[in-house]
Amino acid sequence: MNFVAWGLLFIQFIFDLSILLGLLFFDDKTVIKNQNEHRCNKGKRKSTVYLFIALFNESKGIKNTLDWFSKFLSSDVQLVLVTTEKEKRVFGENKTLQRINSLLSLSNYASLPITVVNYPFLKGNKGAQLNYAIRQLDKLMPDDYILVYDADSRPDLKSIDEFSRIIQTKRPNVIQQSSLYIGNYDVSSPYMKVEALFESIRAMGLERRNYLLKKAKKRGISPFCYCVGHGMCFRVAFLKQIGLFPEPNEDVPIGIKVALLGESIEPMVTKDYCNVTNSVKMLFFQAGNWIKAPFVCMKTLFSFQHYSVISAAEKTFLFFSIVFDFLSWISHLLLAVLALLSLFSSLITLYFFLVWLVVKIVPPELQIFAFRKKYADVQITYKEVLLAPCRDLFRGLAVFALILHAVGVSYNEMGRDDD
Numbered sequence: 322m323n324f325v326a327w328g329l330l331f332i333q334f335i336f337d338l339s340i341l342l343g344l345l346f347f348d349d350k351t352v353i354k355n356q357n358e359h360r361c362n363k364g365k366r367k368s369t370v371y372l373f374i375a376l377f378n379e380s381k382g383i384k385n386t387l388d389w390f391s392k393f394l395s396s397d398v399q400l401v402l403v404t405t406e407k408e409k410r411v412f413g414e415n416k417t418l419q420r421i422n423s424l425l426s427l428s429n430y431a432s433l434p435i436t437v438v439n440y441p442f443l444k445g446n447k448g449a450q451l452n453y454a455i456r457q458l459d460k461l462m463p464d465d466y467i468l469v470y471d472a473d474s475r476p477d478l479k480s481i482d483e484f485s486r487i488i489q490t491k492r493p494n495v496i497q498q499s500s501l502y503i504g505n506y507d508v509s510s511p512y513m514k515v516e517a518l519f520e521s522i523r524a525m526g527l528e529r530r531n532y533l534l535k536k537a538k539k540r541g542i543s544p545f546c547y548c549v550g551h552g553m554c555f556r557v558a559f560l561k562q563i564g565l566f567p568e569p570n571e572d573v574p575i576g577i578k579v580a581l582l583g584e585s586i587e588p589m590v591t592k593d594y595c596n597v598t599n600s601v602k603m604l605f606f607q608a609g610n611w612i613k614a615p616f617v618c619m620k621t622l623f624s625f626q627h628y629s630v631i632s633a634a635e636k637t638f639l640f641f642s643i644v645f646d647f648l649s650w651i652s653h654l655l656l657a658v659l660a661l662l663s664l665f666s667s668l669i670t671l672y673f674f675l676v677w678l679v680v681k682i683v684p685p686e687l688q689i690f691a692f693r694k695k696y697a698d699v700q701i702t703y704k705e706v707l708l709a710p711c712r713d714l715f716r717g718l719a720v721f722a723l724i725l726h727a728v729g730v731s732y733n734e735m736g737r738d739d740d
Contacts, residue, residue, distance in 0.1 A: 326659045326669050330680055333652050337684035343530030344522060344691040352590050355533055356487070367397060368488055369465045370481065370554075371458075375403045375450040379472040380416035384424055386472045391433055393481045399434040403454045410443040447550065448571030455557075455565060463558035466496075470593065471551040475504055477591035484554065484589075493587040494559035495579055497532060498552030499524045503699060504596040511704040516604060517597045518705060519712050522688050524549070525695070532588040542635055545642035546586045547576030547618075552593040559584075563628070567621050573614040573646075577621040580639055581629040604715075608650075609722025615647035653681070654717025685709040 372390060376383065390400050404418040418439055424430055425437070438454040445453075451469065455461065466488060470476065480498060487496055502520040509517060531544040550572035560566075563582070567574035579586065598604050622639060629636065660677040663669035689709055693701050 323669055323673075326656075326663075326673055329652060329659070330656055330673070330677060333656060334680045334684065336649070337680070337688070339530075340522065340526035341684060341688050341691055343526035344688060344695065347526070347530040347533050348695055349590050351533055352529070352588050355536060355588065356590075369396075369462070370398045370484060370488070371461065371465060371467050372398065372400045373403065373451055373454065373467055373469045374401070374472055374474075375405075375447040375454075375469075376417050376421075376472055377405055377447075377450075378408060378412070378417065380420040382472060383417060383420050387421075387424060387430065387435075389475055390470075391430070392478065393476075394433050394435070396434065397485075398481055399436065401436045401438060401454055401458070403438050403440060403450045405440040405442075405445070405450055407440070407443055407445065415439070446569045446571075448566040448568040451571060452565045452568070455560070461557050463556075463561075464492075465557045466554055467557060467560060468496075468554040469550060469552070471595060473504060473596045474500075474551045475594045476552070477594070480589075480591045480593075483591050487587055487589070491587065492556070494556045494584055495548070496554040496587040496589065497528075497548055498554070498589045498591060498593050499529045500549060500552055500593045500595050501525075501696070502595055502597050504594045505599070506699065509597065509599070510601075511702075512601060512708055512711075513597055513599065513604070514701075514705050515708045515712050518689060518692060518699070518701070518709075519685070520597060521696075522692050525692070526688065529588050532586045536585045536587075542638045545576065545580055545639055545646075547573040548579070548586070549573075551595055552589075563625075567617055570610075570614045570617045574617040574621040577618050577639070577643075578625055578628075581622070581625055581631060581636075583630050601715075605718060605722050606725070607722075608716060608719035609724075609726045612647070612650050612719040612723050613726070615643050618643045618646070650719050651717045653713035657681075657714055657717075682710050685712065 372393065374386065374390070379386070394400055402421060404415060404421065406415060408415045408417060418437070421437055425435060436458070438457050440450045440453050442449070442453075455467065461467075466484070468484065476498065484496065484498075487493065500521070501524070502517045506514060506517050528547070528549065531546045535543045535546050553572060553575075563575070563578040567578075576586075598607055619640075622636075622643065626636075631639075656677055659669060660674045660681075663671055663673040663677075686706065686709055689701060689706065693699060
């Protein structure tokens with residue numbers, strides 16, 4: 322027991338330290354350097370970028386979404402809104418589709434390249450909506466790109482310029498714009514501000530770091546890079562080659578397909594500014610949905626084997642990366658239990674509790690201050706600093722939300738218009 326407890330604590334410390342180093346050394350300057358070093362100058366062939374937004378229960382906020390994304394539209398950048406008939410089953414009517422149809426009849430939207438696809442089935446989440454829309458759109462050409470956002474996404478106004486530049490000079494199969502989860506930061510409660518900070522820290526210190534490490538290491542074992550559901554972009558031909566999006570979780574598992582094919586993910590400098598959910602209750606249920614991703618990843622890993630081009634060693638590493646991704650949800654809560662046991666049991670020494678306190682408190686505080694150094698506009702008060710060590714403990718409760726999902730309490734079918 323002693324050996325296992327200390328081993329878990331050491332692994333967690335190294336993992337948290339790696340995120341801190343990612344924040345410090347894999348910043349915007351590193352991304353710009355990567356773009357300049359790997360510029361391929363593949364010509365000036367024009368590709369159309371299709372902005373896909375899958376919608377469920379977004380009738381109240383859809384006008385704001387339309388207004389923001391309308392700023393990007395042109396003959397080369399088109400918007401595809403994907404509504405769902407699941408709203409009829411859950412709410413009795415498809416409020417989002419009705420609201421969109423009403424808005425698109427107005428003159429300021431009528432001339433814009435906006436397509437609405439209504440997913441006709443009563444079951445199916447975001448991945449199913451996206452896949453249905455792709456199959457319905459005959460105008461998608463192999464060299465076009467599908468760029469996925471959420472209704473609350475507010476990508477930087479320079480985003481399309483950067484996408485276009487990457488597409489023109491590199492023609493990558495996969496691009497990922499990272500997110501800062503601070504869209505509603507100013508109106509969030511102190512704990513939800515902590516959640517916004519650490520979701521942003523993970524995006525910048527872990528996810529984007531891994532994209533850069535993968536691109537730097539062309540051969541051999543490299544970090545597992547997964548996609549994020551808002552800001553992920555695929556060349557149409559490649560997306561169809563890999564069988565479109567996995568279901569029900571469309572983003573992290575598609576990273577498994579990308580990894581099995583040995584593809585790298587092109588990172589970006591511009592960000593998507595999006596929201597965290599407004600309440601701790603909804604965060605709890607949302608985490609129960611997110612923790613499903615490692616299980617879908619494992620299914621994808623074994624079902625997509627016949628397409629794989631990577632070595633057996635890389636596949637093995639990918640397998641353990643998925644296992645570790647799941648354990649990362651519960652590791653802090655498990656270590657907290659072991660730390661408390663160390664106070665009352667001779668199986669674990671008392672020193673374990675003291676070291677656990679240091680590991681639990683110091684790395685998240687350093688991560689917050691490192692993030693603050695890179696993003697000085699984000700206001701961090703003593704409340705967020707004090708609450709920071711609690712975040713990963715709360716994250717561990719996702720397993721209980723997952724159990725509730727299994728018995729029919731679905732986050733994806735809750736009324737969230739006020740979020």
